[in-house]
Amino acid sequence: MCWPDEHLVAAAREGDIESISTLISGAHPHVRRFAYSLCATPEDAEDAAQEALIILYRKIGTLRASGALASWMFRIVRNECLRQLRLRTRRAEPDPDSAVASAEEEAINRLEAERVAAAIAALPGDQRRVLIMRDVQGYSGRTVADLLGLSTAAMKSRLHRARSAVQRSLEVGNDGNSA
Numbered sequence: 001m002c003w004p005d006e007h008l009v010a011a012a013r014e015g016d017i018e019s020i021s022t023l024i025s026g027a028h029p030h031v032r033r034f035a036y037s038l039c040a041t042p043e044d045a046e047d048a049a050q051e052a053l054i055i056l057y058r059k060i061g062t063l064r065a066s067g068a069l070a071s072w073m074f075r076i077v078r079n080e081c082l083r084q085l086r087l088r089t090r091r092a093e094p095d096p097d098s099a100v101a102s103a104e105e106e107a108i109n110r111l112e113a114e115r116v117a118a119a120i121a122a123l124p125g126d127q128r129r130v131l132i133m134r135d136v137q138g139y140s141g142r143t144v145a146d147l148l149g150l151s152t153a154a155m156k157s158r159l160h161r162a163r164s165a166v167q168r169s170l171e172v173g174n175d176g177n178s179a
Contacts, residue, residue: 009069012060020060023069024053030070030137031056031077037136038081038113044088048080055080070132071121078113082106119169127162134159 011019032049039045055076063072085106120128126148133144134155145155 009060009063013063015061020057023060024057027056027069027073028053031073033138034074034077034136035081038078040081040085040088044081044084048077048084051080051083052076071117071128074132074136075117078117082113115170116166119166122169123162123165127158127165130155130158131162131166135163 008019008023012023028049031052032045035045035049035052036042039048052073056073063069120131123131129148130144133139133147134141139147141152141155141159144150144159145152148155150158
C-alpha cells in the first residue's frame with residue numbers, strides 16, 4: 001500500500017469522515033512500522049502509533065500541504081516515541097547520577113533524530129519519496145520503482161543520491177561546520 005493521493009488527503013483535511021477513516025487505516029501499517037523502528041520497546045511503539053493516529057484524526061485539518069502527509073506523520077511518530085521514552089524514564093525513577101546520564105542520552109538522541117529528519121526533509125521530493133519508501137517504509141526496490149513509475153536503475157540512482165546527501169548533511173553537522 002502506498003501513501004494516499006493528494007485528493008484523499010485534501011478531502012480528509014476538509015473534514016470528510018470517510019476520507020479520514022481511509023487515510024487512518026492506510027497510514028496505520030506505515031506508522032506502526034516506523035514506531036517499531038524508533039521506540040525502545042514494542043509496547044512503546046504500539047502506544048506511539050496509536051497516539052500518532054489519534055493526532056492524525058484530530059489535526060488532519062491543520063496539515064498545510066496534502067503532499068506533506070508522510071513527513072508530518074513521521075514527525076508525529078518520532079515525537080510520540082520520544083514522549084514514550086520520557087514517560088518510561090520517569091516511571092523507572094533511576095538514581096540521580098544515572099538520571100543525568102539518561103537525560104543527556106535522551107537529549108543527544110532527540111537532537112540526532114531531529115538532524116536526520118531535517119536532512120531527509122531537505123532532500124528534493126523525488127529523492128525523499130524513494131528514501132522514505134525504501135528505508136523507512138521497508139518496500140523492496142522493485143516495489144518502490146513500480147509505485148513511482150521508475151526503472152529499477154533510476155530508483156537505485158535516486159536512492160543512492162538521497163542516502164549520500166543525508167550522510168553528507170549529517171557529517172557536516174558532526175564537524176561543527178553546520179548543524
